[in-house]
Amino acid sequence: MPETTYSISDLASEFGVTTRTIRFYEEKGLIHPRREGQKRVYSPADRVRIKLILRGKRIGMSLRESVEVIDLYDPEHNNEEQLNSLINTVREKRARLLQQKKDIDEMLGGLDEVEALCEQALDDNHRSQR
Amino acid sequence: MPETTYSISDLASEFGVTTRTIRFYEEKGLIHPRREGQKRVYSPADRVRIKLILRGKRIGMSLRESVEVIDLYDPEHNNEEQLNSLINTVREKRARLLQQKKDIDEMLGGLDEVEALCEQALDDNHRSQR
DNA sequence: GATCAAGTTTACGTTTACGTAAACGTATGC
DNA sequence: GCATACGTTTACGTAAACGTAAACTTGATC
Known part of the structure; x- marks a missing residue:
């Protein structure tokens, strides 16, 4: 299956932020795009994470807090x-x-x-x- | 009429902020309490302003923006x-x-x-x- | 009259969320 | 083959919103 991918400027322009912003999110460990050689390649999942982070920002959440909310979704929680x-x-x-x-x-x-x-x-x- | 007044720590404890925060708001020109000698004396109007500023903060507004919203209320707007x-x-x-x-x-x-x-x-x- | 609690000014420190600039790589069109 | 657009790392800068510490006043209380 041909998984859609995005360049950094694709996402930057889609969401109305700078590439610097997206790289900053990576620095902070909020997203982990693949690399093709030197360049960052973003998956749909990466894209959604960015979207959710920005949604959090709009209602005044810090990056840390947004990620906390996002991470509620992935089920690494087993015990009672x-x-x-x-x-x-x-x-x-x-x-x-x-x-x-x-x-x-x-x-x-x-x-x-x-x-x-x-x-x-x-x-x-x-x-x-x- | 005996206008109610508040000390800085009255308001700080009521709103769950530090006195430093309230003084900071004054530095930034967001409030203008009276003085009695050295001490700051806050009016009900001052209190409401602080309340509205904090309401703005809760939904992610900057101080500047909160004040902008608050200032929509006072009618210094005359012409069309x-x-x-x-x-x-x-x-x-x-x-x-x-x-x-x-x-x-x-x-x-x-x-x-x-x-x-x-x-x-x-x-x-x-x-x-x- | 000493000791608090509450207040004051002044000033430097801190965190968050990027901006900005320098210096460089890469590939694509003309 | 060179400009030009897009990308990269490294690094210092910045605005907002306070925190924190020092050093000092000023009544209130024991």
């Missing part, structure tokens, strides 16, 4: 103790995400008010000019 | 041009917040899956031990 601690981790992450959603909703509410006030002010201006 | 640019700012902020909500929901979905898998694995272990 590990599974339980994993469940706890999941619940903590979830709690924080729910708090973030609340924060966002509050802020959205504020923006709605501001916009309404603006539109009313514009409207008033127009009326008074007639 | 300013009002329109303000509305645009509001819409951009809103777009980003909606994207963040999507990101969070996706991540929550992932966490749900992980937790379900964990619980199933635990369940399987228990069954096989009977």
Whole structure:
């Protein structure tokens, strides 16, 4: 099967980051692209990892934290103790995400008010000019 | 009217930050507490500003950006041009917040899956031990 | 009046997440 | 055969958001 691959600039332009950023993620051990000679070759799995890292970034996660979340997916957890601690981790992450959603909703509410006030002010201006 | 006031450590402990953090916000011009002699005295308005700044932080905003959002509230915007640019700012902020909500929901979905898998694995272990 | 607790200024240190520049390799089109 | 685009390593720089330490005031308390 002809597995799709990506160059570093493919991914950089797809995600709107610089190649420096992607190399930096590799330095930090977040991704491990193959090499063909000198050049880095990225797999679809690498691509997804980058995507998830950037998703984490958008909601204010550190790189370390994003990777922590991503690594929840791969099942290197066998025994009961590990599974339980994993469940706890999941619940903590979830709690924080729910708090973030609340924060966002509050802020959205504020923006709605501001916009309404603006539109009313514009409207008033127009009326008074007639 | 006896306006409520707060000491720096009042606010620090209320919000779970250090006094250094609050002084830092002042250095950056984010808040402007009164002085009584040497000491800083915070008003309810100061308190709210800090609260909003920290809310912004939780969803990954920079201090500068949080202040930008906060400052949308105070009406120093008179003419039509300013009002329109303000509305645009509001819409951009809103777009980003909606994207963040999507990101969070996706991540929550992932966490749900992980937790379900964990619980199933635990369940399987228990069954096989009977 | 000595000893705290809480506050102050000044200043240097630290972590994160890249930016930027130098100096070099490689292959592709004209 | 040489420019040009794309890639590489190495390394120093930087902005944001505080931490940490030193050295000092200032009431409150025993």
